[in-house]
Amino acid sequence: MHRITILGISEKQMYSLTIHIIIYVILCTIITFTISGNLLVIIIISHFRQLHTPTNFLTLSLAVADFLLGGIVMPPSMIRCWYFGDLFCKIHVSLDITLSTASLIHLLFISIDRYCAVCYPLHYQTKITSCAAGIMIAISWIFAGIYGCFMCLNIQGLDGLQNHKSQCLGGCLYISSPLSGLVSSLLCFYFPGFIMLGIYTNIFIVASRQAKIIKQTEQRGQTAKEKKMAVSMKQEKKAARTLGITIGCFFICWLPFFLYSFINTFVQCQTSAFVTELLYWFGYLNSAFNPFIYAFMFNWFRKSFQIILYGKIFKPNSSRINRTTEVEAE
Known part of the structure; x- marks a missing residue:
């Protein structure tokens, strides 16, 4: 019989004070870097008008x-002992x-966006x-909002699943059926x-082809128009390389969790809540x-x-400051 998706509150796991301190220091560091780094990106792109591009x-x-x-x-995911009940766990x-x-x-x-910029530069703008x-x-x-709400609506309540006599209900974990x-x-x-x-594979192929064209034009001498095109191509190639690093980082961080989830669909293995939380936090990185x-x-x-x-x-007209982008040669 198919089990519907449920929301689980894991059993409380006891660790020594030293391990608790180490865990919380690491998690607080991740949270601090996530908030401060992304806030900085938000401020920079929002403030400087030169950066207002698609x-x-x-x-x-x-x-x-x-x-x-x-x-x-x-921050709620960091809480090892869940005190906030079923409803807030579902919202979280x-x-x-x-x-x-x-x-x-x-x-x-x-x-x-990068594919269009690299592969179709004349039509990109x-x-x-x-x-x-x-x-x-x-x-x-x-x-994302519809999917999140759909998953929330398919979460079963916890009545009868846990003994709620203890104030600490453990950690808030999402548990899915094999099909889900x-x-x-x-x-x-x-x-x-x-x-x-x-x-990205297509972008890499096209960018490599463009790099050869640029090299050939440099050897025979470039016109003003070709120089301008070469600079644009180098900028787009650098942006494409950055995209490749970003995608690679995404796969490295989230692949362990989704691979575990995929394998667990076919092989129902029992793992501790700590392993699940570790994979989650590795994805958060x-x-x-x-x-x-x-x-x-x-x-x-x-x-x-x-x-x-x-x-x-904070100076007047600081949003209009012109910062020339340096193009690094490959």
């Missing part, structure tokens, strides 16, 4: 999803699913406008993931890593951070 609007919305994940979802899990899904869909649309970016952002949030786990993994990870891999990828790869991020650090952001 690609950066998608990046901004992704940072909002990761920021909310770090500020709203991660629903927000977790919604924001994690929104982050994934944003990455998918950013991949599509007419096809990918701010309006188009707004539509992609709206689709990301609407789909399989559908969720395919819909929210494997299908979008394979699409992103296919898109993706939201903390994204801002640092921008920091290492993009000069606009580093220069904007310096402006904020030195307090120049």
Whole structure:
């Protein structure tokens, strides 16, 4: 008989004080970096008008999803002893699913944006406008919200599943049936993931072909128009490389959890709540890593951070500061 998806409150697990302190220090560090890093991205892109491009609007919305994940979802997830009852646990899990899904869909649309920029550079500015970016952002949030609410509505209550005589109910964990786990993994990870891999493979092939063309024109001497095109191609290639790192980071962080979920669909193995929580938090790391990828790869991020650090952001017309983007040669 098919088991419906339920929300589980795991049994309380006892650890020594030292282990508790180490766990909380690590988790608080992850939360701090997630919130501060993504907040910095939000401030930088929102404030500086030069950065108001369709690609950066998608990046901004992704940072909002990761920021909310770090500020709203991660702190309750850190609680080892759940005192807040069934209803808040359902709301927490629903927000977790919604924001994690929104982050994934944003990455998918950013991949599509980069694909258009690299593979169809002449039509990019007419096809990918701010309006188009707004539509992609709206689709990301609407789909994630509907999916999160759907999963919440399919959660069974906990009456009769636990003995509630103790004040501590354990940790708030999402437990899915085999069929639900399989559908969720395919819909929210494997299908979008394979699409992103296919898109990036195509981008890499086209970018490599463009690099050869640039090299040939440099050898025979470039016209002014060709030099301008070469600079644009290098910028897009660098952005594509950054996308590849971002996608790679996403797969490294979330693959263990979804692989475990996929295997558990066919092989019903009993694992401790600690293992499940560990895989969850390893996935959460993706939201903390994204801002640092921008920091290492993009000069606009580093220069904007310096402006904020030195307090120049509070000067009049600071939003109109022009920061020339340096293109690094491959």
